[in-house]
Amino acid sequence: MTTITALGLVLMILMILVGGKQGWTAFWSLLLNFGFLYFAMVLIAFHVPPMFVMATTGVIILAVTIFMGEDDLRTTVTAFYASLIVLAILILFIIGIEHWAMVQGFGTEDSDELEGMSILIGISYLKVAETVMVLSTLGAIAEAAMAISSGLTEVLDNHPRITNARLMGSGMAIGRQIIGTTFNTLFFGVFGGFLALFLWFAGLHYSLGTIMNNKIFVAEMLEILVSFIGVLITVPMTAWVMTRRRNHLVDKQSPSNYDKND
Template identity: 45%
Template sequence: MNVLLILSVILFILMILIGGKTGALSFISLFFNFGVLMMTIFFMLDPNVNPIIITMIACAVISCINLFFIDEVNRKTATAFLSTLITIAILLLLIDMVTKITMIQGFGEEQSEELAPYSLYIGVDFVKIGASVIIISTIGAITEVAISITSSMGETLHHHPTISRKDLFLSGMRIGKDILGTDTNTLFFAFFGGYLALLIWFKDLDYTLGEIINSKIFSSEIITIFCAGIGVALIIPITSWINAYFPVRARKN
């Protein structure tokens, strides 16, 4: 507990020193997001509630916190919020199909020993829970890319107010291409960092490459990374188009 408190204080101080008011709001938003996720879990325990619907509502609330609470309500955050919702809605169709085909829901056999004393008949649809997990895992990266592109395009429009819609859109796409590579690699290395002990365990158990790839734990995380990467790739043209269309249209009017 003392270590957690010390690290929290260090993070809070650094965020204030570097980010000022925005940094302080970002730190507070961590607790708000944690509260939203806990409420989401509680609602998912109700068998009469669709976990995917609850997850979509939670993603919308989390996006509001990360965008409007930190950066206030303005054209930049509104565009990023709209882009995030559109991307999540499109991505949901893919995620729902993938989870049904791959059957990655539930727990892997490597976790059976720890779960043996407990009953798994908890009355929830694990297929939908699996889809919800992937959606929640992607929301952070998608929101980050949306606000980054929107902010950069806003600066471009500010310094070049007469720029055409096409050139502004292409500017957003170029910014997105630079973000795409770093974000997908961040997701990839976050997986290996978090599951390095599991991979070492696979090696000690003499798992073949095929057994590792077909392991439910491994494949579910890789699928999450791919879905998050697809979401990051999708939001780049969506955000660029929305952020190029409406400001230029408002300028013409």
């Protein structure tokens, strides 16, 4: 048994013990998302337009992550709609950022591994970089959308006659509570993954200007910044989507369920 297989089994067991049926479903959603990402790589390798792969795979991954992570349709539908809107905004934003930054392809640090190999594979590295950046933001977007949507669903359950302004304010309050932890999660995830590169920079006495202009470093920093921007947009967007759907949700409830004290 390999180390990866052993850790995968430990992860599955712990998810089932802690989350029960929902943990088992979440584990399957993880496997499905891995399969879709692998299929996306195969499609791009066979010269399917990366932009098409990026859009379709992004929507599928968001759907799997959100709808297999929660049973309440009010929560999942709101989170999914908000995630789709944020995804569309980020795609337009990322296309502009990548064309401006020009950090696609390989850096000078990869020259030894690529020596003797051809990089003329007939695929636009710019399009690949855009695809990678979009896919890297999906987890943070889905997590933020689900957190806001779940909180607002609880608010509606307890105060079905709450005004749209107060509902929007509740969503922003919930968002302020998760922004800090989400940013730290994204930052330390990237920092931990590239610690060896940072040590290399320090060991070779790279200047600050050289580090800030290094292609690999800039590409990773752009990913974390775009992911955090996506989270910031997701917070008000999810609250707005919930307020837009609020009247429909309240109309389906009987007047006897209203909170008279609200």
